[in-house]
Each structure stands twice: as structure tokens, then as C-alpha cells.
Amino acid sequence: MKTIYLTGFMGSGKSTVGELLHRKTGAQYLDTDQLVVEKYGAIAAIFENEGENQFRHYETEVLRDIPETGYIVSTGGGIVEREENITLMNKSGLVIYLDTSFEEVARRLGNDTERPLWGKTVLEKKKLYKRRYEWYTETADIRISTDGKSPTEITDEIMDYLT
Numbered sequence: 001m002k003t004i005y006l007t008g009f010m011g012s013g014k015s016t017v018g019e020l021l022h023r024k025t026g027a028q029y030l031d032t033d034q035l036v037v038e039k040y041g042a043i044a045a046i047f048e049n050e051g052e053n054q055f056r057h058y059e060t061e062v063l064r065d066i067p068e069t070g071y072i073v074s075t076g077g078g079i080v081e082r083e084e085n086i087t088l089m090n091k092s093g094l095v096i097y098l099d100t101s102f103e104e105v106a107r108r109l110g111n112d113t114e115r116p117l118w119g120k121t122v123l124e125k126k127k128l129y130k131r132r133y134e135w136y137t138e139t140a141d142i143r144i145s146t147d148g149k150s151p152t153e154i155t156d157e158i159m160d161y162l163t
């Protein structure tokens with residue numbers, strides 16, 4: 001099995017659905033945010049002390065090490081910010097975009113403080129969402145709309161594509 005990369009905006013459910021897919025398929029599982037935390041420390045601290053650019057560098061470092069087959073990978077919401085990341089994912093893997101409306105993301109994340117970029121103003125977040133939307137769609141092999149669907153329903157929909 002080609003490695004599967006789940007992409008999408010913060011709160012689109014990449015980590016939640018990634019875990020479920022891992023259980024259903026038996027494939028190994030990685031989350032790029034978790035890998036960065038294990039290797040370099042808490043995300044909020046990296047943003048605060050080293051800056052977003054350094055976080056993006058760490059993100060690419062962990063992505064480079066992921067094998068081309070056999071893994072389910074939940075990416076960070078900003079993985080599409082770097083061309084190199086897109087090339088890496090498209091070269092070997094199957095990219096699945098979890099498409100979630102901004103309003104639904106806002107409902108799910110509420111006042112979350114773990115995601116540094118979610119702390120920005122609504123206007124800035126909407127701009128970020130709009131800017132990335134095209135990148136997610138262009139990069140994806142498969143697009144799954146997630147609004148109004150449970151994580152299990154989304155996982156089942158992905159399983160249908162895989163089997």
C-alpha cells in the first residue's frame with residue numbers, strides 16, 4: 001500500500017481520522033505534528049521561541065523520513081505551505097484532502113489554544129483558509145467533504161476508495 005497522507009486545515013480531523021484508518025487498515029501510523037513534538041518539543045513553544053519558519057523546517061525534516069509505503073500519515077494543517085512538502089507527498093503517496101468549511105472548523109476548535117495560528121483574528125484565519133484552499137485541492141488525489149459527517153463515516157468513505 002502506498003503511504004497515505006491526510007491533509008486539510010486545522011481541525012479538519014486529520015489526526016482523528018488517521019487513528020481510525022490506522023485501526024481499520026492495520027497500516028502503521030504517524031502524525032507529523034507528533035513527530036515534531038517528539039523530536040523538537042511543543043509546537044506552541046517552537047512558534048514562540050524559534051518562529052513559524054523554523055517550525056516549517058522541522059515539519060519538512062520529519063516528512064522526508066517517512067517511508068513511501070505502508071503508512072497512514074496525519075499531516076499538520078500547514079504542510080502545503082512548502083512546495084517541497086507537496087512534492088514529497090505527491091511523489092510517492094496518496095494524498096487525501098479532508099475538506100471542512102471554515103464555519104465547521106470554528107465550531108470544532110472553539111477557543112483552542114494549542115494551535116498557535118488559531119489564536120489569530122478571525123479575519124486572518126479566514127485569509128489563511130482561503131489562501132490554502134487551492135493548495136489542498138491541487139495537491140489531493142482524493143477530496144472528502146467532512147461537514148456533518150462523523151469521524152467513523154469519513155473513515156468508511158476513505159476505506160471505500162482504498163478497497
Ligand SMILES: Nc1ncnc2c1ncn2[C@@H]1O[C@H](COP(=O)(O)OP(=O)(O)OP(=O)(O)O)[C@@H](O)[C@H]1O
Pocket residue numbers: 008009010011012013014015016017033074075076077078108109115146149150151154
Ligand atoms: N468529523 C468530525 N466531526 C466533529 N468533530 C470532529 C470531527 N473530526 C474531528 N473532530 C474534532 O475536531 C477537533 C480537531 O480534530 P483533529 O485534531 O483530528 O484535527 P486535525 O486536522 O488533526 O488538526 P491539526 O491540523 O491542528 O492537527 C477534535 O476535537 C476532534 O475531536
Ligand SMILES: O=C(O)C1=C[C@@H](O)[C@@H](O)[C@H](O)C1
Pocket residue numbers: 009010033043075076077078079114115116117
Ligand atoms: O495550520 C497550521 O499551520 C498548523 C496546524 C497544526 O497541525 C500544527 O502543525 C501547527 O499548529 C500549525
Ligand SMILES: [Mg+2]
Pocket residue numbers: 014015016031033074075076
Ligand atoms: Mg492533527
